[in-house]
Amino acid sequence: MRTSIFAIRNAKEILRDPINLFFGLAFPVVLLFLFSMINSAIPPEANNPMFEPGQMTPGVAMFGTTFMALFSGMLLSKDRTTSFLMRLFTSPMRSVDFILGYTLPMIIFAMVQSLITFFIAAFLGLPFTVHTLLAVVVTIPITLLFVGLGLLCGSLMNDKAVGGICGALLTNVAGWLSGVWIPIDLIGGTFKEVSGALPFYHAAEAARMAIKGNYSEIVQHLVIVFAYAIVVYIIAVAVFHQKMSGDKV
Amino acid sequence: MSAITTTNLTKKYGQFTAVNELNLSINEGELFALLGVNGAGKTTTIKMLSCLIKPTIGDAFVLGNSINVSPHLVKQQTNISPQETAVAPNLSVRENLEMIAGIYGQNSKDAKQSTITISKQFGISGIMGKKAKTLSGGMQRRLSIAMALISQPKILFLDEPTLGLDVLARRELWAGITSLKGKTTIILTTHYMEEVEALSDRIGVMSEGRLLAVGTIAELTAQTGTTKLEDAFIALTRGAI
Numbered sequence: 001m002r003t004s005i006f007a008i009r010n011a012k013e014i015l016r017d018p019i020n021l022f023f024g025l026a027f028p029v030v031l032l033f034l035f036s037m038i039n040s041a042i043p044p045e046a047n048n049p050m051f052e053p054g055q056m057t058p059g060v061a062m063f064g065t066t067f068m069a070l071f072s073g074m075l076l077s078k079d080r081t082t083s084f085l086m087r088l089f090t091s092p093m094r095s096v097d098f099i100l101g102y103t104l105p106m107i108i109f110a111m112v113q114s115l116i117t118f119f120i121a122a123f124l125g126l127p128f129t130v131h132t133l134l135a136v137v138v139t140i141p142i143t144l145l146f147v148g149l150g151l152l153c154g155s156l157m158n159d160k161a162v163g164g165i166c167g168a169l170l171t172n173v174a175g176w177l178s179g180v181w182i183p184i185d186l187i188g189g190t191f192k193e194v195s196g197a198l199p200f201y202h203a204a205e206a207a208r209m210a211i212k213g214n215y216s217e218i219v220q221h222l223v224i225v226f227a228y229a230i231v232v233y234i235i236a237v238a239v240f241h242q243k244m245s246g247d248k249v
Numbered sequence: 250m251s252a253i254t255t256t257n258l259t260k261k262y263g264q265f266t267a268v269n270e271l272n273l274s275i276n277e278g279e280l281f282a283l284l285g286v287n288g289a290g291k292t293t294t295i296k297m298l299s300c301l302i303k304p305t306i307g308d309a310f311v312l313g314n315s316i317n318v319s320p321h322l323v324k325q326q327t328n329i330s331p332q333e334t335a336v337a338p339n340l341s342v343r344e345n346l347e348m349i350a351g352i353y354g355q356n357s358k359d360a361k362q363s364t365i366t367i368s369k370q371f372g373i374s375g376i377m378g379k380k381a382k383t384l385s386g387g388m389q390r391r392l393s394i395a396m397a398l399i400s401q402p403k404i405l406f407l408d409e410p411t412l413g414l415d416v417l418a419r420r421e422l423w424a425g426i427t428s429l430k431g432k433t434t435i436i437l438t439t440h441y442m443e444e445v446e447a448l449s450d451r452i453g454v455m456s457e458g459r460l461l462a463v464g465t466i467a468e469l470t471a472q473t474g475t476t477k478l479e480d481a482f483i484a485l486t487r488g489a490i
Binding site for chain 1: 299300301303321324325327328329330331332333334335336337338339340344348349351352353354380396397400
């Protein structure tokens with residue numbers, strides 16, 4: 001009951017901010033159209049499939065979920081610095097109410113955002129099939145990772161710092177190292193090794209494999225994403241809990 | 250009957266002692282003011298009594314429940330209006346009130362009814378649909394206190410409730426607080442002498458984490474050989490430094 005009340009409040013706070021709506025819903029669609037235009041400008045003899053709908057849409061869907069770090073981090077940071085959280089800490093709410101209350105709306109937003117991205121992509125040539133729904137589900141672990149990063153930053157930093165870290169730095173790192181902007185396999189070398197060691201490339205690949213219906217490869221990539229998500233989320237929950245029961249809010 | 254009893258309540262941050270062996274008893278239905286300069290330990294005391302932070306040493310019993318042993322029982326019977334206005338900015342006044350009522354266990358029907366009642370009591374029924382962030386500072390503060398009262402707490406902590414408000418907004422808020430006297434035990438922290446004089450039944454004067462004196466205005470002035478509360482406060486705090 002308390003979890004749902006708090007989750008609904010958080011959803012309203014985020015959805016009523018027009019900037020959030022733009023980055024959460026419109027920006028991935030803008031990217032989709034941009035990449036589609038690039039794809040149509042590439043001559044067939046170049047034999048470059050990077051911006052084909054089946055290749056770039058899963059990457060864009062994954063990239064869209066990075067904004068969940070920004071949303072959750074900014075919300076938590078503002079709640080903390082305006083004493084709103086202090087008010088709630090003196091209420092009968094428990095740690096689990098706070099954590100789920102911040103997390104559940106983000107997972108729902110990310111899934112809706114992915115659905116919209118794939119729905120729009122259907123008009124650009126990517127068939128909307130049962131594999132599309134699987135790709136939407138596959139974005140949940142990476143969403144959990146981004147929400148964990150958002151909660152971690154929101155617990156420790158003010159909203160300006162969260163905007164810098166989650167809004168500028170994380171989106172760029174996730175964008176470049178996921179293969180959404182550039183062909184990582186083509187670049188190879190250290191860049192590919194670094195990308196392979198981080199979860200963003202694997203999250204995008206898992207979504208791509210989901211679209212192709214390649215189940216065994218989905219699992220291979222998701223294992224790495226899950227590992228990162230679990231570790232980051234546990235750290236975020238521990239830091240939040242320490243803040244909740246600690247001396248400084 | 251005592252609503253709050255503290256025994257050697259102490260809070261230390263490293264070498265710094267924010268609250269030092271506070272022994273205090275506050276009666277049910279009383280409006281008790283904690284008076285002190287910045288850093289006196291008022292807010293730290295409120296934070297401990299509302300179970301926001303744990304004491305380093307000592308304990309407090311709020312309606313018979315220990316803040317160390319049963320904070321969950323204390324939280325169900327208390328509420329706080331923090332020093333800064335603590336409202337959800339993108340939620341309407343109605344949504345803010347109903348949210349807090351729900352968090353304190355009221356079902357949807359009761360939360361709606363409580364919202365109507367409290368909004369009338371605090372003169373905010375005309376702005377129920379407005380987003381909290383669009384309200385003036387005075388109205389936000391009023392909403393913040395209404396949010397603290399909607400759970401019908403037996404004990405209410407008001408941490409500098411009129412800080413930053415203009416004279417009119419302050420007087421309106423005083424009227425709201427006065428209407429609660431006798432029904433709810435209120436612990437108020439403030440810098441303002443006139444606020445203490447207008448509202449409080451008893452006063453605790455704090456300085457550097459210690460409780461210097463407790464009593465009515467008449468008792469404090471008599472104790473210090475002064476005629477005004479402000480003079481009594483200065484005499485007490487200067488004597489302590």
